[in-house]
Amino acid sequence: MEFIIENWPLIVAALAVIAAVVVAVARFVGLPTEKQLAKVKEWLLWAVTEAEKDLGGGTGKLKLRQVYDLFVQRFPWLAKAVSFELFSSLVDEALDEMREMLDNNQAVKAFVEGPSNE
Structure with a gap:
């Protein structure tokens, strides 16, 4: 007492x-499953963008590992339920979206690539 x-x-x-x-x-x-998946996809877009910023191009496996480690930290209960194959395909979708953003949005490109030396 x-x-x-x-x-x-x-x-x-x-x-x-x-x-x-x-x-x-x-x-x-x-939340309905679609909303849960949408939130995870939004987070994955952020995570792959950060990995691209940190590691740069040509480091696919390292970026995948970094994003997976962040995913396990952020969503430990979900990481147990999602296969690595499904996770990898979700990362591929996020990478495609990030590449499209890099092509179409100068602010995102500047964020990832850092300040230009022009």
Whole structure:
């Protein structure tokens, strides 16, 4: 009982964090599958863009590994349910979208390639 009295602020804070996580997961799981997949695809687009920025061209396997590691950190429960083959195909879709953005959007191109030396 003394432990509870001395540490009640930490206990309340821990319960609040746990409740927030449960609510966030429940909201995500409660979304229809198409919306869940759309959110993951949006995140993957960001992740492949960051990998392209960090590693540059010609580093496909390294970029895939970096994106997969980030995916496992961000969505550990989903990483257990998604096969690597499905994940790889989703990454390919995100890469295609990123390449299209690089071709059509100078701001994205400047973000990925860094400032030009012109």
